[in-house]
Amino acid sequence: MTIFEALRKDHDIQRDLLARLVETHGDSDERDKLYQQVRAELHYHAAAEERALYIPMMSIDLTQEKARHSVAEHHEIDELLELLDETDYSATHWLTHAKQLQDLVTHHLDEEEQEVFQLAGRGLQDKQKTSLASEYQEEMQRQRSA
Numbered sequence: 001m002t003i004f005e006a007l008r009k010d011h012d013i014q015r016d017l018l019a020r021l022v023e024t025h026g027d028s029d030e031r032d033k034l035y036q037q038v039r040a041e042l043h044y045h046a047a048a049e050e051r052a053l054y055i056p057m058m059s060i061d062l063t064q065e066k067a068r069h070s071v072a073e074h075h076e077i078d079e080l081l082e083l084l085d086e087t088d089y090s091a092t093h094w095l096t097h098a099k100q101l102q103d104l105v106t107h108h109l110d111e112e113e114q115e116v117f118q119l120a121g122r123g124l125q126d127k128q129k130t131s132l133a134s135e136y137q138e139e140m141q142r143q144r145s146a
Contacts, residue, residue: 044143052136
């Protein structure tokens with residue numbers, strides 16, 4: 001498995017969780033449970049992805065700018081999560097913010113899959129692509145079990 005295949009698998013999990021989250025209503029246990037899952041997955045994924053993909057990309061001239069852009073998008077996602085953390089589940093604008101989060105994350109994932117992965121694929125060695133997948137998966141496992 002390559003780093004790109006490992007990341008796509010988790011991207012699908014994020015898309016599914018976000019789609020389910022924006023279908024929730026009010027201050028419900030379902031909304032809380034899904035939001036906590038989304039929040040955790042996004043944090044774990046960003047941390048593991050930055051270590052396993054973006055740090056190696058930053059050392060390559062060809063991929064450095066894209067890596068920095070993607071890390072900046074991770075910070076935008078964190079800011080929206082902070083806004084959601086501060087907003088009551090029953091507030092009408094909570095769902096508006098959740099949909100903004102879904103849009104931002106979907107844009108980020110699509111951009112990674114359609115642009116970043118292709119560029120990184122040219123910059124990284126084949127052996128590195130598989131070793132980075134292992135590194136990413138180990139970090140995700142560590143984060144999820146912590």
